[in-house]
Amino acid sequence: MSDRISPSSDLPFQGLRVLELASVLAGPQVGQFFAELGAEVLKIEAPAGDVTRTWRTAAEAPNTPVTAYFSCANWGKHSRVLDLTTPAGRAEIHRLALTTDIVLASYKPGDAEKLGVDYETLAALNPRLLYGHITGYGPHTARAGYDAVLQAEAGFMHLNAAGPEAAPQKMPVALMDLLTAHQLKAGLLTALYQRERTGRGTLVQVSLLDSALASLANQAATYLVTGHDPQPLGSGHPSIVPYGTVYRAADGVRLLLAVGADRQFQQLCAVLKRPGWAEDARFRTNPARVAHRPELEALLHERIAEVSGAALLAELERRAVPAGAVRTVAEALEQESARDMLLPPQPAFPHRGLRTVAFRSPAWPVAAEVAAPPQPGA
Numbered sequence: 001m002s003d004r005i006s007p008s009s010d011l012p013f014q015g016l017r018v019l020e021l022a023s024v025l026a027g028p029q030v031g032q033f034f035a036e037l038g039a040e041v042l043k044i045e046a047p048a049g050d051v052t053r054t055w056r057t058a059a060e061a062p063n064t065p066v067t068a069y070f071s072c073a074n075w076g077k078h079s080r081v082l083d084l085t086t087p088a089g090r091a092e093i094h095r096l097a098l099t100t101d102i103v104l105a106s107y108k109p110g111d112a113e114k115l116g117v118d119y120e121t122l123a124a125l126n127p128r129l130l131y132g133h134i135t136g137y138g139p140h141t142a143r144a145g146y147d148a149v150l151q152a153e154a155g156f157m158h159l160n161a162a163g164p165e166a167a168p169q170k171m172p173v174a175l176m177d178l179l180t181a182h183q184l185k186a187g188l189l190t191a192l193y194q195r196e197r198t199g200r201g202t203l204v205q206v207s208l209l210d211s212a213l214a215s216l217a218n219q220a221a222t223y224l225v226t227g228h229d230p231q232p233l234g235s236g237h238p239s240i241v242p243y244g245t246v247y248r249a250a251d252g253v254r255l256l257l258a259v260g261a262d263r264q265f266q267q268l269c270a271v272l273k274r275p276g277w278a279e280d281a282r283f284r285t286n287p288a289r290v291a292h293r294p295e296l297e298a299l300l301h302e303r304i305a306e307v308s309g310a311a312l313l314a315e316l317e318r319r320a321v322p323a324g325a326v327r328t329v330a331e332a333l334e335q336e337s338a339r340d341m342l343l344p345p346q347p348a349f350p351h352r353g354l355r356t357v358a359f360r361s362p363a364w365p366v367a368a369e370v371a372a373p374p375q376p377g378a
Contacts, residue, residue, distance in 0.1 A: 011038025022106035028073035029181035035076025071373040079374035097122040106134040119203040129201040145208040147174040154212035161232035180211040241289040253309025254326035346372035
């Protein structure tokens with residue numbers, strides 16, 4: 001099997017050329033997205049390489065240039081090392097831009113201009129060029145954006161705590177980067193559609209801050225509509241009960257309920273052999289359950305601790321009551337239903353990978369294999 005796997009001609013972005021000037025996670029995630037769908041993606045790295053090549057866990061070989069972190073966003077690409085601070089490096093980017101469809105960049109405002117790889121410069125060479133630019137706080141704020149800082153500043157860490165008196169917690173993945181990547185994908189796909197009609201490219205800008213704020217969803221709406229500043233509830237839900245709380249059953253199974261309808265609550269009570277709870281005025285309706293959250297949660301914790309979690313989950317599934325076991329990452333990835341989301345190992349990288357493309361269509365195939373994350377300059 002060749003380390004370089006040619007994308008299928010049936011994939012929707014076959015023939016599309018992407019030049020990735022971005023690093024770390026948000027931009028490279030977009031690059032892998034296009035690569036999985038058939039695009040030719042060339043990753044440009046500074047002489048020191050993408051910094052995530054050095055972000056090794058304690059379990060990894062100390063000198064590997066393809067770390068687990070780097071591999072999470074760089075399957076399916078070629079790599080080239082260029083020093084954009086030199087005239088030769090800039091000239092090569094300008095040459096590549098002539099035949100490129102999409103540029104991905106993640107420079108602080110003003111830095112791309114200093115390097116001569118900004119949208120205005122490259123679009124003058126190629127008017128059909130689409131240029132996706134990620135910043136931390138928008139095109140007019142030179143402050144660098146870091147996922148953990150944005151998690152703090154956009155309200156996510158505040159909400160992600162066990163309760164009002166508990167310490168705020170960062171998400172265990174770089175969620176702001178991933179949300180930004182999704183926003184940029186949407187923006188670039190919109191721009192591709194527009195280019196089909198007009199023949200001209202455009203600049204698409206997205207910031208980590210705007211992406212984070214757009215994702216506050218119902219928590220933001222709670223404040224904007226009611227004036228109430230949402231407070232942390234652990235994994236509970238502010239307007240649905242029982243929803244999100246973790247319980248431990250007698251067999252040690254940790255499980256979560258997502259009961260969003262009164263009928264589902266009635267079924268839950270029947271399975272737990274506590275039908276009277278469904279008739280209790282405190283719990284009969286969801287608004288009542290929200291008002292009496294502590295009493296109901298105490299009862300559920302006590303009762304679920306007396307039963308088999310595996311049996312409870314099986315019976316809830318049979319009755320169409322939303323619930324699930326709390327799995328580890330390994331358990332989640334090794335379940336049968338996750339198999340189609342995994343990329344097979346390659347000779348140059350004998351480890352499985354995770355796809356960034358989760359949607360499917362009968363109009364195109366899923367790439368069976370994707371080239372391994374590249375060595376520097378490969």
